[in-house]
Amino acid sequence: MNNEDIGKIKGKVNFRQNLKLLLPYLLREWKLFGIGLLAMVLVSVAKLIDPLILAHIIDVSVPQADTADMLHYAGLFVGVVLLSGFLTWAQIVLLSRLGLRIITELKGRVFKHLMKVPVSFFDQRPVGDLIARVENDSERIRTLFSDLSVRLIGNILFFIGIVIVLGLRSKAMAWGFMVPLTVLSISFGFFFRYIVKFYRQVRERYSQVTSLLTEYIQGMPIVQIFNKQSDVRAKLDKASASKRDLETRTGFLEYGVQGFFIFVVNTALLGLVIVMLAPKIIDGTYTIGSLIVFTQYIMRITWPLIQLLENFMQMQRSFVSMTRIQELLDLPEEDYHTGENVQPEFKQEIEFRHVWFAYEAEKWILRDVSFKVQRGSQIALVGPSGSGKTTTISLLCGFYPIQKGEILIDGIDIKRLNLKEWRQKIGLILQDIFLFPGNVLENVRIYNDQISPEAVKRSLEAVQAKKFAEPEQMEKELSERGQNISQGERQLLSFARAMVYDPELVIMDEATSSIDSVTEARIQKSMETLLAGKTAMIIAHRLSSVLKADNILYMEDGRIIASGRHEQLIKICPAYQHLVKLQFPGGTDE
Numbered sequence: 001m002n003n004e005d006i007g008k009i010k011g012k013v014n015f016r017q018n019l020k021l022l023l024p025y026l027l028r029e030w031k032l033f034g035i036g037l038l039a040m041v042l043v044s045v046a047k048l049i050d051p052l053i054l055a056h057i058i059d060v061s062v063p064q065a066d067t068a069d070m071l072h073y074a075g076l077f078v079g080v081v082l083l084s085g086f087l088t089w090a091q092i093v094l095l096s097r098l099g100l101r102i103i104t105e106l107k108g109r110v111f112k113h114l115m116k117v118p119v120s121f122f123d124q125r126p127v128g129d130l131i132a133r134v135e136n137d138s139e140r141i142r143t144l145f146s147d148l149s150v151r152l153i154g155n156i157l158f159f160i161g162i163v164i165v166l167g168l169r170s171k172a173m174a175w176g177f178m179v180p181l182t183v184l185s186i187s188f189g190f191f192f193r194y195i196v197k198f199y200r201q202v203r204e205r206y207s208q209v210t211s212l213l214t215e216y217i218q219g220m221p222i223v224q225i226f227n228k229q230s231d232v233r234a235k236l237d238k239a240s241a242s243k244r245d246l247e248t249r250t251g252f253l254e255y256g257v258q259g260f261f262i263f264v265v266n267t268a269l270l271g272l273v274i275v276m277l278a279p280k281i282i283d284g285t286y287t288i289g290s291l292i293v294f295t296q297y298i299m300r301i302t303w304p305l306i307q308l309l310e311n312f313m314q315m316q317r318s319f320v321s322m323t324r325i326q327e328l329l330d331l332p333e334e335d336y337h338t339g340e341n342v343q344p345e346f347k348q349e350i351e352f353r354h355v356w357f358a359y360e361a362e363k364w365i366l367r368d369v370s371f372k373v374q375r376g377s378q379i380a381l382v383g384p385s386g387s388g389k390t391t392t393i394s395l396l397c398g399f400y401p402i403q404k405g406e407i408l409i410d411g412i413d414i415k416r417l418n419l420k421e422w423r424q425k426i427g428l429i430l431q432d433i434f435l436f437p438g439n440v441l442e443n444v445r446i447y448n449d450q451i452s453p454e455a456v457k458r459s460l461e462a463v464q465a466k467k468f469a470e471p472e473q474m475e476k477e478l479s480e481r482g483q484n485i486s487q488g489e490r491q492l493l494s495f496a497r498a499m500v501y502d503p504e505l506v507i508m509d510e511a512t513s514s515i516d517s518v519t520e521a522r523i524q525k526s527m528e529t530l531l532a533g534k535t536a537m538i539i540a541h542r543l544s545s546v547l548k549a550d551n552i553l554y555m556e557d558g559r560i561i562a563s564g565r566h567e568q569l570i571k572i573c574p575a576y577q578h579l580v581k582l583q584f585p586g587g588t589d590e
């Protein structure tokens with residue numbers, strides 16, 4: 001799978017695959033499922049029995065004026081009704097517990113899988129869509145377990161039971177039931193095939209709405225400062241309206257068909273029974289009790305059948321959701337073992353040899369990039385925005401496969417390395433610093449309990465972030481995305497993070513936003529502590545960070561156009577010279 005089609009996920013509902021997704025969970029929870037199923041069978045049996053008891057009272061006890069027999073059966077009737085009530089409750093409780101368990105596991109599994117997917121996938125997927133799939137779609141699957149399966153299986157059982165009891169009482173009646181229902185069911189089969197398309201579209205539009213919402217909420221300060229509330233609102237309204245219209249159309253279809261069905265089953269079948277039975281009751285072949293049994297059954301089956309129909313439709317929706325989740329699970333994992341899974345060793349040097357790279361076919365972002373990084377040396381990447389600096393380090397981390405050339409670590413192609421192991425050697429500090437939900441301590445050691453709070457404290461102090469090194473400060477919760485601490489402080493935290501992990505190679509993409517000179521001096525100092533004795537590759541926007549670098553690579557438009565130490569580069573590269581003049585109008589000694 002290449003970079004382009006990895007972001008596109010769209011497939012057809014595949015029932016067999018859906019079943020394969022669910023079966024393992026059902027098998028694992030077989031006890032809950034089994035007891036729930038048993039309760040379901042018993043409920044169906046109870047519902048079949050009570051009209052028969054009623055019929056006995058009317059046909060036998062009443063004509064014979066046998067009060068004792070009548071009381072006996074009346075008691076039985078109450079008992080059966082109570083029992084079926086209790087079992088219904090038990091079945092709901094058990095199966096919703098089953099649903100909850102399964103869904104929690106499934107969500108965990110989806111997220112776990114997402115963490116193994118290559119980063120290039122996330123470049124192209126709206127966050128909202130993924131959230132909609134992981135959260136909302138999985139909730140839909142839950143209803144499939146908790147009530148749908150219950151009602152569906154319960155209703156099917158009940159239906160079969162009715163046909164059997166009717167068949168025992170009168171074969172003609174049973175046929176009178178079966179034939180129209182079979183015809184109806186087949187026509188609904190076709191209808192379901194048709195409507196599932198709509199369900200899929202509804203889900204997609206839901207995803208679009210969530211994506212817009214997530215993005216606008218994240219960008220709220222910008223929305224407000226530019227007074228774009230009404231435009232944003234209009235865009236959201238448009239997306240919501242398109243979802244609403246589709247839902248309305250789908251609902252119209254669904255409920256129209258359902259209404260027709262209710263009419264057919266309820267009215268037509270009841271009419272049929274009366275027309276067929278009335279003459280036989282008059283001539284004495286059938287009793288009034290039989291009529292009661294039949295009409296009771298019809299009334300009882302109408303509801304289940306309607307529910308069944310609704311269940312089927314909801315099941316279609318669940319299947320759509322399941323397919324959307326399956327698509328996530330089907331995303332190929334990042335292959336840590338491309339080829340030979342060689343254990344990485346970084347004792348000598350990293351080499352980029354004639355590297356060509358494009359995110360999208362043929363739109364070259366890096367063109368023939370070659371350079372070497374000796375172990376223990378510090379390399380700086382400098383150049384205008386969009387020249388490919390961040391891209392270069394992403395490639396070194398193995399986030400994307402390159403199209404031409406080689407990236408060699410001690411002479412071994414990065415493609416042949418075990419990427420997981422390779423990344424463990426790297427301390428990556430990104431332009432856009434990501435803070436995890438949690439406190440300062442957790443953020444520096446990134447949930448790794450093997451790193452002691454003392455070590456975290458030491459590294460915080462070393463990188464000049466003494467403010468956070470106090471115990472109560474380390475326990476301080478950071479808000480989501482670390483919005484409650486400043487840009488400079490975030491940078492210091494990210495230094496502490498790299499420091500505490502003590503990586504063999506530090507890769508740093510300096511934040512572009514400007515920082516006041518006091519903080520800059522602090523960051524400068526803490527960077528020096530962090531990098532002392534380490535191999536480092538630094539993308540520098542502030543030239544103060546690169547003056548001492550062993551080698552500076554000047555990039556422009558995806559190429560390295562010049563390289564050397566600061567003193568050399570300033571002589572041979574006019575673009576660099578220009579940059580230096582801009583940043584140090586009074587010379588570099590200041």
Ligand SMILES: Nc1ncnc2c1ncn2[C@@H]1O[C@H](COP(=O)(O)OP(=O)(O)OP(=O)(O)O)[C@@H](O)[C@H]1O
Pocket residue numbers: 123359360365383384385386387388389390391392431
């Ligand atoms: N995920 C991506 N998909 C497609 N194109 C991308 C992606 N990331 C970056 N690009 C493009 O690649 C080019 C180089 O981007 P890169 O982020 O490497 O620049 P940079 O040198 O780090 O710039 P800056 O100094 O602004 O951080 C840009 O034209 C950018 O639009």
Ligand SMILES: [Mg+2]
Pocket residue numbers: 389390391431509
């Ligand atoms: Mg960049």
